[in-house]
Amino acid sequence: MTVDILPNMTTDDRHPATEDLRLTKVLAALADPARLATVRTIAALGDSPCVELRQAAGLTITQPTFSHHQRVLREAGIIRERVQGAQRILSIRREDLDACFPGLLDSVLSTPERLLSDR
Amino acid sequence: MTVDILPNMTTDDRHPATEDLRLTKVLAALADPARLATVRTIAALGDSPCVELRQAAGLTITQPTFSHHQRVLREAGIIRERVQGAQRILSIRREDLDACFPGLLDSVLSTPERLLSDR
DNA sequence: GAAGTATATCGACAGTCATCGATCTTATCG
DNA sequence: CGATAAGATCGATGACTGTCGATATACTTC
Structure with missing residues (x-):
């Protein structure tokens, strides 16, 4: 008798499973300027290592x-x-x-930069 | 010489003008469960007074x-x-x-209730 | 294996935020 | 005018969050 083999790559104890995503948590994560800039930079540059992203996103925060x-x-x-x-x-x-949230990411990614800042 | 007459109804010192909306601020406002429920309840019931909304949204918070x-x-x-x-x-x-943010509101309003909770 | 590079973790700290009770304001209705 | 109802505001409080420096871990390269 074998144990379950999870077909869901994302469930590795660090990444939540797709069915566990929650809107309020996603919105809260995107509501910070540094995090929003990071996500938009990944979208613009493609998958990238942290070191490159932090610089490319123009962030002035420490590592x-x-x-x-x-x-x-x-x-x-x-x-x-x-890894x-x-x-x-x-x-x-x-x-x-x-x-999970059709249209949300597209909306956030296509917002022009001048409507971002503040706070 | 006359002063500017603002055609923008929303600029009454309490409501920000359309051109002053900012994505991070909107996301932060929507990221709270009580506020999200309020917005979704307005969308469901139509324009409503506070007293009715607080109850209809099922909120357990004080006035x-x-x-x-x-x-x-x-x-x-x-x-x-x-008023x-x-x-x-x-x-x-x-x-x-x-x-300002095409698709954002629709996305937030059409998310099924089971993906809301948490936090 | 020593040095360097990339990232994670820890502990501290200051600022922000959700929440409440108490009180004030304003409008409606006898 | 007095009573009630709807909201706003104030001040306090506990929880959360963004930030950092210091340090730890893990991989690479010499």
Whole structure:
């Protein structure tokens, strides 16, 4: 008798399963300027390592702070991390987000930059 | 020489002008369960006074707390208040939101209830 | 294996936020 | 005018959050 083999790649104890995504958590994660900029930068550049993203997104925060934001985005189910050697490649969980909240990601990504700032 | 006459109804010092809406502020306002429920209830019932909304949304918060959330939603540009006798009628600024962030409101309103809770 | 690079974790701290009870304001209705 | 009803405002409080420096972990390269 064998144990379950999960077909869901994203359930690795660090990433929430698709069915566990929650709107309020996703919105809260996207509501921070640094995190929003990070997500939009991944969308613009494609999957990238943290080090590159932090710079490309024009963030003036330190590495531990970026690491914190990365964690919030991951735990909300917005980004996925995959290990590649010594670095983590971040990507957007686009299919999962589109499946749960159709139109939300597109809306957030297509908002012009001048409507972002504040706070 | 005359002074400017603003054609923008929403600029009454309590409601931000359409061009002053900001994505992070809107997302932050929607990220709270009580506020999200309020907005969705307005969408479901149509424009309604606070007293009715607080109950219809199934909120267990006190009146001052509701008043606080109402203020956050108003200052983010999500709802409009109009005075009618002794009460305030709340409505969603749908056209303004759709103009600034196409698809965002629809996405948030059409998310099934089971994907809301948490936190 | 030593040095360097990428990221995570920890503990502290300051600022923000949701919440409440008490009170004030304003309008309606006898 | 007095009573009631709808909201707003104030001040306090506890919880959460963004930020950092210091340190730990893990991989790579020499």
